[in-house]
Amino acid sequence: MLAVIPQFEMTTGATVSAKWALYTEVRTRIEAGKPFDLVIINPTMIQELTASGKVAVGSQVAFGRAAMGMAVRAGRAPPDIGSLEAFEHSLKAAGSIAYASEGSSGAYFTDLLERLGIAHEVKPKLVAVTGGRTAAAVGLGEAELGVVPVTSILAAAPGVMLAGRFPEELQSYIEFAVGICTDSSDANAAGQLTDFLISTAVDDILAARGVERLQT
Numbered sequence: 001m002l003a004v005i006p007q008f009e010m011t012t013g014a015t016v017s018a019k020w021a022l023y024t025e026v027r028t029r030i031e032a033g034k035p036f037d038l039v040i041i042n043p044t045m046i047q048e049l050t051a052s053g054k055v056a057v058g059s060q061v062a063f064g065r066a067a068m069g070m071a072v073r074a075g076r077a078p079p080d081i082g083s084l085e086a087f088e089h090s091l092k093a094a095g096s097i098a099y100a101s102e103g104s105s106g107a108y109f110t111d112l113l114e115r116l117g118i119a120h121e122v123k124p125k126l127v128a129v130t131g132g133r134t135a136a137a138v139g140l141g142e143a144e145l146g147v148v149p150v151t152s153i154l155a156a157a158p159g160v161m162l163a164g165r166f167p168e169e170l171q172s173y174i175e176f177a178v179g180i181c182t183d184s185s186d187a188n189a190a191g192q193l194t195d196f197l198i199s200t201a202v203d204d205i206l207a208a209r210g211v212e213r214l215q216t
Helices: 005-012 023-031 043-051 084-093 104-116 119-125 134-139 150-155 187-197 200-208
Strands: 038-041 061-073 097-100 126-129 145-149 160-165 173-180
Touching: 005 187, 023 038, 023 043, 038 043, 038 187, 043 173, 061 104, 061 134, 061 150, 084 119, 097 104, 097 134, 104 119, 104 145, 119 126, 126 134, 134 145, 134 150, 134 160, 145 150, 150 160, 173 187, 187 200
Parallel strands: 097 126, 097 145
Antiparallel strands: 038 173, 061 145, 061 160, 061 173
16 A cells, blocks of 8 residues: 555545554444545455445445465575475474464464364464564564465565465465445545556556455
């Protein structure tokens, strides 16, 4: 958003005031009546907010998705996670692994450890991180590796680098959708911003930051 919002403001003359939080916190704020014009959040949550009258019916559009990846401190040799076997080996060999204790990515990872049958070996090494700072924790040396969406890893550069995406057979995606507030103070500007965010004009910028467009 930091990369694309200035373009929108320059083109339209509108000013965007952006706030970031975990999905669950965003939904809680909206349900509590916090004012907003546009929200980017999990598609299922947008549907729930639409059902409760917070998001305008018919305003939901797909924005993109972020793959799960592994973070390592910049300058370190990245572990091999290109296959299922290599992924498991890297987790077992790591001294500590940061994961998001809040949100869907951390829940997916801990469930994945159980499915792979390596939870008993890996869970004692896990470092629970709150506040969306999992990748940053790796850069600060609080953990050797970090498992978090690719978008978060790329945003934490230059102190952190992307070791790689999860192997395809283990991959999970965090999806994003856009919705407009039922009581938006400027529904026209919110609609313009929505159109801009889903336009091909920003595809390359978003791809460089880990956002994959959903294929239709």
